[in-house]
Amino acid sequence: MDWPSLHVFVGTPDAGQILLDCSHNIFLVALAFGVICAACYATMDVAERAVNVEVTRHRRVWKCLAALCLAGGVWAMHFISMLAFQAPLRLTFHMGITLASLLFVMFAGAIAVRSLGKPHLNTLDCLVSALLIGLGVSAMHYIGMAAVQSDAAQYYDPHLFTLSIMIAFLASLALLILPRLLRKNGGMFHQMFRYSISLFLGAGIMSMHMTGMHALSLVLPEGAEMQLADTPNSQQLGLTIAAIMLLIVAGSISAAMADKKLQGKERDLQRVNNLLNQLDQAQMSLQQVAHYDPLTNLVNRRGFNQLFAEQLIEHATSQGMLAVMFLDIDHFKRINDSLGHDAGDELLKVIAERIRSATRVQDVVSRFGGDEFCILISVPHYEEARHLAHRVMQKMKEPIALSGRRMVMTTSIGIAVFPRDGETSEELLKNADLALYQSKGNGRNRVTFFSPALKTRASLELHLEEELRNALREETGLQVFYQPIIDLRTGHVAKLEALVRWEHPEHGLLGPDRFIGIAEANGLIAELDNWVLRRACKDLGALRLDGFDELVIAVNCSALNLSREELADEVKDALEQADVEPSRLELEVTENALMGNISNTIVLLKHIRSLGVSLSIDDFGTGYSSLAYLKHLPLDTLKIDRSFIQDVPKSSRDMEIVHAIIVMAHTLHLRVVTEGVETPAQLDFLSQYASDYVQGYLFSKPLPLAQLLPLIKQMNEREPASLWPASVMLESRRQEVDIPRSLDLFKDLPASREHYSRSHPVRTKRTRWSD
Ligand code: C2E
Ligand code: CA
Ligand code: CA
Secondary structure, eight states: OOOOSSSSHHHSSSSEEEOOEEEHHHHHHHHHHHHHHHHHHHHHHHHHHHHHHSHHHHHHHHHHHHHHHHHHHHHHHHHHHHHHOOSSSSSEEHHHHHHHHHHHHHHHHHHHHHHSSSSSSOHHHHHHHHHHHHHHHHHHHHHHHHHHOOOOOOEOHHHHHHHHHHHHHHHHHHHHHHHHHHOOOOTTTHHHHHHHHHHHHHHHHHHHHHHHHEEEEHHHHHOOOOOOOOOHHHHHHHHHHHHHHHHHHHHHHHHHHHHHHHHHHHHHHHHHHHHHHHHHHHHHHHHHHHHHHHTSSSSHHHHHHHHHHHHHHHHHHOOEEEEEEEEEEEEEEHHHHHHHHHHHHEEEEHHHHHHHHHHHHSSEEEETTTEEEEEEEEEEEEHHHHHHHHHHHHHSSSSSEEEEEEEEOOOEEEEEEETTSSSHHHHHHHHHHHHHHHHHHTTSEEEEEEOHHHHHHHHHHHHHHHHHHHHHHHHHHHEEEEEEEEETTSSEEEEEEEEEEEEEEEEEOOGGTTTHHHHHTTHHHHHHHHHHHHHHHHHHHHHTTOOTTTEEEEEOGGGGGGGOHHHHHHHHHHHHHHHHHGGGGGEEEEEEHHHHHHHHHHHHHHHHHHTOOOOEEEEEEESOOOOOHTTTOOSEEEEEGGGGTTTTTTTTTHHHHHHHHHHHHHHHTEEEEEOOOOOOHHHHHHTTTOOOOEEETTTOOOOEEEHHHHHHHHHHHGGGGGGHHHHHHHHHHHEEEEEEOOOOGTSSOOSSSHHHHSSSOOOOOOEEEEO
């Protein structure tokens, strides 16, 4: 290689030349080193800044600044070092070539910054970039040297020349690798590490320059006239360049720092914003949790109360009407018990959707918990509330597919209207609840508006509950009446059904429909049933003394009692204490009670039956028996509900049903008792269709045991044949009696348990077969 004044691989001429003795001004060299270190520091700082800037345009500006810092630094280092170079002849610089050298170092700077900006740099990329940067810097150096104009020719030691390029390459490699380590290290050593890297890189680039200079020999042809160096003002020039360069570097660093601070602040601001957003969201979800029901997404009781309070204020001002509707899904518990809670939850979701779709957007629909829903609607008149309630009930009746079954649900609704039924939300909700209770008591699947009579009834029931508690505790007032069950084969009384009565000090003799519901609702039913059971067992003992040692007594057992494991022990206890054979006792359980929690019930019933007590299924046909279960239940007797017989012989359909039930029961090896037999025609029909037993007012109303005994005796003394034809015989024995339903207050109100109102409507006068 042979540049006009550079000779690299040609070797120094042996003769005719004067080798010039050159040296370096140590002060300027130190200054150059300072400049390059500062430039390296600034480059790293600004390049790091560029990486963190999000706006592309800004990033580009930062990158240019970093490249400029590096290029300017290297170039200034070179220029100051050249000023430090002291040769015994005059050296001048060619302006054009000097500027051209700047272009190369700019190229190297650009490559360096580009590579530093990449998040990942693979080895090949890194090596190629380092090579390009090294070559750029070297090119800048040697082109800069070519810009030196003097009488002497420049000869370079090829080894040192190559070494200088190698050093340039290695320094470039270090420039690309070391700052990356900085990104990984944080904390207090970060800054120290950055300083060290800057020194290291500065030293690398400086040593490249010095090696290049060391490779140089200035050779003056012999005889050439040597122009001596001017008195150097190179120090001043060097200082000026260094000062300018350092200013640029300092400017870049402070710009980077200022920007960093600004960015830091922006980031802080962003963080605060994010935190505020999170806080907002947290507040919203808190609101959601506090005011909404997670299962159905409807407002919960708390949310409802808040909306209710707001609407009450609004309606009080506008004098509008506001209806509160309480909804309860009929027999929802059965779904939960039989299909499980997951199915129950699924059903609640569907129901919530149904209610929502039956209401308007502005109506408030809420789930209070369990299967209890509440609707709040603004209405122009009462009828509007009734329409909505019917719409909901209609929607509810559409079949629902659940756990592979299709089922139809119904709902009971109670309505209270502002301002007629109350002024405050508590009062209105309480009154709507009372109305709902009434709907349920009336047989469910119906709507009831609140009325003051309901309130009277409620307070009366409250009073009755208290009195019933006392009656049970003090064993006063409660009595057991018995109704005979006649064996159709013999015409004799085979069993007596024990039916509880309450001789109330004010209201007179109360039937069970007036207080069983109260006992069930207030946890008194177990005690009540147990009392009847013990009484019946005692009476069985007395009957034996009277010679009726074959007579069986059937005792009713509430559905709620079937969930109590103690029941079997209580039965055993009662039998043992009265010293009666278990075969003389029968327990009557309603079919709904059986189906409630079928697996537990079967275990309990088997236990009771193992004592020797027989079991009968009561009110058959009014509930939801499944034949599949029926055949697994340890039953002896099936009692056909009165509602199937009351229209016989008018209703041929009922006759067919009764016939079918008898056939089915016999197929399952169950004996059949038909309840509610009131007419000879019914008796004729039943004996024709082979009902095993009959029970009803035709034979006797329920009576105290003492009154019943003569009648039983009389019936049992008769020859079976004398019973038939029943119609002829019974006609002569009729007599008008009052049925003990004495509480006038109750007369217009439905019973609290649906069962009674359906199968035992209120009657005031009735004929009775007695002596
Ligand atoms: P149930 O078990 O179906 O009892 C038969 C009911 O039908 C009795 O009403 C009886 O008086 C009535 N009855 C019988 N024959 C005729 C008839 O020919 N015509 C009409 N119209 N009615 C007839 P009662 O005594 O009012 O009992 C009503 C219900 O109260 C019973 O229905 C039973 O479920 C329940 N009950 C009675 N005593 C007890 C008891 O000690 N414990 C429990 N848990 N429930 C009881
Ligand atoms: Ca019964
Ligand atoms: Ca019955």
